[in-house]
Amino acid sequence: MELAEVIAREIRSSGPLPFGRFMEMALYHPTLGYYTGGRQPFGKEGDFYTNAQLQPVFGRLVAQQLDRWRQQLGGSDRFTVLELGAGRGETGAEVRRCMPDIEWIPKEHGDRWPRRPMTGVVLCNEFFDALPVDVVERRDGNWVEWRVGQSRGRFTWERTGTRRDRQGLPRIGEGQRIETCDRQIEAIQRIGSILERGWVLVIDYGYTRDELARRERFPEGSLMGYSAHRADPDVLLEPGRRDITAHVNFSALEDAARSAGLDVLPLRTQQAFLLEAGEDDEFSYALAAGTRHRRTELRMQLKSLLLGLGETFRVLVMRKR
Numbered sequence: 675m676e677l678a679e680v681i682a683r684e685i686r687s688s689g690p691l692p693f694g695r696f697m698e699m700a701l702y703h704p705t706l707g708y709y710t711g712g713r714q715p716f717g718k719e720g721d722f723y724t725n726a727q728l729q730p731v732f733g734r735l736v737a738q739q740l741d742r743w744r745q746q747l748g749g750s751d752r753f754t755v756l757e758l759g760a761g762r763g764e765t766g767a768e769v770r771r772c773m774p775d776i777e778w779i780p781k782e783h784g785d786r787w788p789r790r791p792m793t794g795v796v797l798c799n800e801f802f803d804a805l806p807v808d809v810v811e812r813r814d815g816n817w818v819e820w821r822v823g824q825s826r827g828r829f830t831w832e833r834t835g836t837r838r839d840r841q842g843l844p845r846i847g848e849g850q851r852i853e854t855c856d857r858q859i860e861a862i863q864r865i866g867s868i869l870e871r872g873w874v875l876v877i878d879y880g881y882t883r884d885e886l887a888r889r890e891r892f893p894e895g896s897l898m899g900y901s902a903h904r905a906d907p908d909v910l911l912e913p914g915r916r917d918i919t920a921h922v923n924f925s926a927l928e929d930a931a932r933s934a935g936l937d938v939l940p941l942r943t944q945q946a947f948l949l950e951a952g953e954d955d956e957f958s959y960a961l962a963a964g965t966r967h968r969r970t971e972l973r974m975q976l977k978s979l980l981l982g983l984g985e986t987f988r989v990l991v992m993r994k995r
Contacts, residue, residue: 677706677914682824690821690832694806694857700913701804702783708914709783709804724800725877725944725983726764731975733768734960735951736875740795741773743873747793754779754794756787756868758861759801791870798861798876802922805861807853809895812846820851822910829910842926844883851895852886855926862927866934866994874936874992877944880922896921924990936992945984947991 681699685691701708725732744753753776757766760780770778779788783804809831810817816837823832842855865874881891899906900917909918928938952960957976963969 677703678829678912680706681822681829681913685822685824690823690834692808692819692821694808694854696822696829696910696913697806697918700916700918701806703914706914708917711914724761725979725987726761726799728975728979728983729764730768730771731960731972732979733765734772735948735979736765736797737769737772738954738959739875739947739951740769740776743795744773744776747871750793751775752793753777754792755797756781756792756794757797757799759783759798759804761800765797765799787864788868790868792868793871795872796865796869796874798874798878800878802858802861802876802927803878803880803919805857807855807857807897807920809851809853809897810840810843811851812848814848817843829913831910842923842929844881844886844923844925846886847893850893852892853895853897853920853923855923858923859926859930862930862936863934866931866936869936869994871994873994874931874990876922876927876990876992877947877987878922878990879987880924882941883923883925892921924988927990931992936994939991939993941988941990943984944987944989945980947989948979948984 677699680703681691681696684695699707702710704710740755744750747753755766755769755776756779758781760766760782763780766778766780770776776794781787809820811820811833812818817840819834819836821832821834823830840854840856842859843852846852862874881896885891894907897907897909897918897920899909899911900919901912901915906916909916924941928941931938960976961969961972963972
């Protein structure tokens with residue numbers, strides 16, 4: 675059965691769905707979801723590239739930063755890395771080659787998180803942008819929810835009369851839409867509850883409240899679908915066959931982190947973060963290779979990480995002492 679029919683049945687049974695429910699099924703339905711249905715979304719033959727495919731350079735640079743943090747903790751033997759949104763595990767595999775003595779715990783959407791307190795790092799590389807979100811509109815000083823209905827065999831947006839108090843939402847103009855950040859805030863709260871000492875490393879794309887207000891970005895929200903390396907704003911099309919993402923509200927993450935007892939470092943670009951990670955040895959470790967051809971390949975990876983993705987992605991670091 676197609677996922678579209680599964681969703682249509684639920685709409686016929688329960689009425690228009692919160693977009694978060696639609697997005698969760700589209701991405702994570704146990705057998706038909708985009709990430710769970712056996713697709714290979716990454717790389718040239720997939721729908722998009724991410725940092726994780728630029729290995730080994732990305733993993734080596736992350737490992738160098740993790741090792742610095744471990745040394746700041748006194749070189750603790752109890753150094754654990756919890757990776758949320760581990761995907762195919764490319765980053766984890768490379769970091770473990772560089773740091774074979776650490777404990778690495780990869781978790782995907784729906785997996786149980788560790789219950790015991792941990793010392794180390796929680797790594798969230800493109801984790802928050804894939805969390806399901808609802809869609810709300812600013813209307814008469816309140817938040818009005820948009821849901822997903824169906825008409826003439828197509829999924830459609832339907833504005834409801836539902837008005838809800840929402841946490842962490844930015845200031846937007848009358849009639850503008852934005853995605854909620856409830857699940858992002860909940861994830862930060864959970865991270866704060868299990869991290870005893872260490873750091874949280876968030877790598878993603880997104881915005882701050884001030885940027886949204888000043889630049890008037892995303893008047894219809896930041897939701898976007900991806901297929902065959904092409905962006906498409908129609909996120910209701912072909913559920914289960916396309917990626918759906920929403921930009922991360924970094925201001926909401928920062929507020930939630932402070933409430934969870936975390937120190938928040940200034941937000942910066944991935945470029946700045948990776949330049950600092952590799953500056954001590956001038957990238958000699960990240961670019962080490964046995965042949966000239968391989969060294970050239972690694973330099974191209976580094977260029978993509980710094981000049982392509984490096985200017986799009988941002989890095990938020992938080993610490994718990």
